[in-house]
Amino acid sequence: MARGTSSSVMAGAGNGASGTLIGDPVAPLRNFVVEMTRLVERTNREPDILREGEALLARLVAQDDWLPERFAQPHPQFYQQYLLHSDPYERFCVVSFVWGPGQETPVHDHTVWGLVGVLRGAERALNYVHENGQMKPNGEVELLRAGEVAMVSPSIGDIHAVSNAFDDRSSISIHVYGGNIGAIHRHVFDRETGAAKAFVSGYSAEMTPNLWDRSAQIRALLEV
Numbered sequence: 001m002a003r004g005t006s007s008s009v010m011a012g013a014g015n016g017a018s019g020t021l022i023g024d025p026v027a028p029l030r031n032f033v034v035e036m037t038r039l040v041e042r043t044n045r046e047p048d049i050l051r052e053g054e055a056l057l058a059r060l061v062a063q064d065d066w067l068p069e070r071f072a073q074p075h076p077q078f079y080q081q082y083l084l085h086s087d088p089y090e091r092f093c094v095v096s097f098v099w100g101p102g103q104e105t106p107v108h109d110h111t112v113w114g115l116v117g118v119l120r121g122a123e124r125a126l127n128y129v130h131e132n133g134q135m136k137p138n139g140e141v142e143l144l145r146a147g148e149v150a151m152v153s154p155s156i157g158d159i160h161a162v163s164n165a166f167d168d169r170s171s172i173s174i175h176v177y178g179g180n181i182g183a184i185h186r187h188v189f190d191r192e193t194g195a196a197k198a199f200v201s202g203y204s205a206e207m208t209p210n211l212w213d214r215s216a217q218i219r220a221l222l223e224v
């Protein structure tokens with residue numbers, strides 16, 4: 001291999017603040033997965049996971065240059081949920097949530113802890129409580145902007161409805177859940193009657209991104 005192949009040149013030393021290596025654009029996501037794996041290996045205490053996971057996710061969504069295009073595609077009708085990674089023991093997963101203009105979720109729950117970090121655009125969320133068989137809004141509509149992180153959990157409030165804050169462009173948020181969220185039995189709620197309906201969300205693609213092609217870094221070492 002010739003020296004100085006542009007795809008193997010490192011941008012800065014190692015995975016610094018930018019977290020991005022030329023030839024390894026997905027490195028920030030891989031590093032996040034590694035850090036989250038360390039975290040759930042070290043503790044299963046939800047408050048610790050939420051607090052430390054929030055800091056890790058804030059760092060991941062601080063920069064919008066690592067999500068592969070294939071997992072950033074909106075659908076004209078439906079918001080998309082692309083699985084980016086699932087822990088093999090299903091202790092957590094990472095999903096890119098892609099909103100087309102004006103798209104919104106029904107009122108729903110998660111049944112596990114969740115962290116939501118906005119990567120691109122902005123989203124609106126309104127929490128609900130299920131009271132006397134009815135859905136009641138709980139608090140004000142919250143606007144979550146790029147770089148901001150929110151939490152959900154059965155222990156702190158698990159029912160909400162979320163929408164793209166924009167009618168004229170896509171938004172993308174990165175979600176981390178305390179399980180393999182696409183394969184978890186959850187509920188959507190009728191806003192008027194409060195009736196709960198079981199659902200399992202699944203995912204919007206059959207593939208996940210390749211986080212593990214570190215060959216450009218290794219090749220660069222050969223070429224020094």
Ligand code: FE2
Binds near residue numbers: 108160
């Ligand atoms: Fe949600």
